[in-house]
Structures are given as C-alpha cells and as structure tokens.
C-alpha cells in the first residue's frame with residue numbers, strides 16, 4: 001500500500017520495500033527499538049509537523065533512558081523528517097521515526113553500536129482515519145501498567161508495547177475499544193496508546209507523569225485548557241473516580257480527543273461540555289484558525 005513511498009534510512013532515501021531488518025536483528029529479536037509518531041498538517045504555507053521539537057526530544061530521552069545512542073542530533077533528525085515529507089509529498093499525514101539496532105545479534109544482549117534511524121511519512125487515508133472523532137467504549141484492563149522500576153516506562157520503547165497490546169486485546173475481547181491500565185500502586189495510569197482525562201465538577205483531571213508516557217497531546221491540552229478557563233489537575237487518579245466522572249476522554253497524536261461514551265457498564269453523554277470545548281480548541285489549533293499556537297508547528 002505504501003510501496004510508492006520512500007524511507008529515510010541512516011541518511012539516505014531508499015524505496016519503502018528496501019527498508020527492512022534481518023530477523024535476527026537485535027531490534028526485532030529483542031524488541032530493543034524506540035520510536036516516535038506525530039501528525040503532519042497542511043498549514044497555510046505548506047506542510048507542518050505538530051510539536052516536532054517535543055517529539056524529537058522525547059526520542060532522545062527514550063534513547064538516554066535505555067542507555068542507547070542514535071548518532072544523530074535532533075536537528076539532523078528534524079532535517080530527515082522534512083526531507084521524507086517533501087520527497088513523499090505528504091500533506092495531512094503521519095511521521096513515524098524508528099531507532100533500533102539493525103545488526104544481527106544471536107545471543108548478544110548489550111550492544112554498543114549506534115542505533116539505526118528510519119523515518120517514514122505516510123499520507124492520511126481511510127485506513128489511518130486520522131481525524132476520526134467517533135466516541136469510544138473503554139474499560140479497566142485486567143493487565144497492570146508496567147511498573148517504572150521494571151523498565152523506564154517514559155521511554156517510548158517498542159518492547160513496552162506488549163503491555164499495551166495485552167490491554168487493548170483484553171478490552172476488545174470484552175467488547176470495548178480501549179483498555180485503561182491501572183498501575184501496581186492502584187492508581188490509574190493510561191490507555192494502551194492514549195492518555196486518559198476525566199472531568200469532575202468542571203476540573204480536568206489526568207494522572208501525573210512518572211508512571212505514564214509523557215504524552216504530547218496530553219501536554220498540549222494541559223497547556224491550552226487554562227486559556228479557555230478550564231482548571232486542570234495532575235494529581236493521582238483512582239480508577240473508582242472514573243465511575244463517577246462527569247466526562248472521560250482519551251487522546252493521542254493520531255486521534256487528538258476521543259470522548260468516552262461508555263465506560264464499563266456506564267453510559268456517558270458525549271461529548272460532555274468540557275470535552276466539547278477542548279475538541280473545539282484543539283480543532284482550532286489544528287486548522288490554524290487559532291493563531292495563539294502557531295509556535296507548536298514546525299515547517300517541513
């Protein structure tokens with residue numbers, strides 16, 4: 001489906017079909033890869049990326065937390081993203097960056113080489129459904145969020161996603177779209193690939209950093225909400241609070257804000273008033289009618 005596209009790999013543009021790793025590569029066989037994913041948008045003067053600086057900093061942070069090095073500066077990776085988007089003529093779409101050990105390693109556990117870096121850019125499509133705002137059904141997963149003492153959960157590491165995969169699979173088997181992971185400390189953490197927010201008595205609440213991925217959509221919502229008079233809180237959230245929340249929504253870079261219309265056996269009116277205001281705010285940011293957040297977009 002993407003055969004006609006090109007991929008930036010370690011400084012060269014190559015055909016999509018040639019962007020491959022050996023089965024025995026460390027990245028594939030040990031899951032030692034890290035990644036970033038973020039949206040591109042059709043700005044008034046060309047394609048722009050949403051908060052690319054934040055995403056590239058998080059990529060570097062992931063490498064650092066895992067004792068890995070990419071061998072590229074954020075500037076070089078930013079240039080690679082711009083080149084990939086330009087060559088593939090992407091407007092609205094997604095960029096995915098993967099940094100991984102591509103070398104074969106049958107038994108070696110710790111490698112000292114620099115990570116390979118690949119940059120993919122794909123256009124929005126029916127399959128990706130990037131601007132979908134259909135409300136979702138969410139449940140509490142039977143799986144707990146990985147404990148931060150077991151792996152650095154703030155690293156966006158491919159191997160960490162088995163945890164999210166299990167939560168999503170469990171949720172789907174029970175007839176829900178999204179599963180919320182609770183930490184082993186008993187507090188709400190996040191969804192498989194989404195940050196979780198709830199609204200109670202007009203206050204927008206979301207779990208604090210430390211036990212969740214530092215979501216960039218989460219950050220953006222927390223930064224923008226006060227401008228429209230919404231109070232925010234990043235205090236620990238008990239899962240029980242979801243049963244009495246006035247509104248619940250999830251968000252990530254792909255889907256922005258998705259209201260939760262059903263939580264376990266509860267039905268919620270969607271979008272609730274605060275969620276609606278935030279969706280309008282975010283849509284204004286993404287369609288560039290709200291000029292206050294121009295600095296959040298990097299020209300590509």
Ligand SMILES: Cc1ncc(COP(=O)(O)O)c(C=O)c1O
Pocket residue numbers: 164190191192193194195213214215216217218251252253254
């Ligand atoms: C575990 C997890 N939490 C939260 C998010 C949301 O992060 P962002 O808003 O940066 O996309 C993601 C995104 O993929 C994720 O994988």
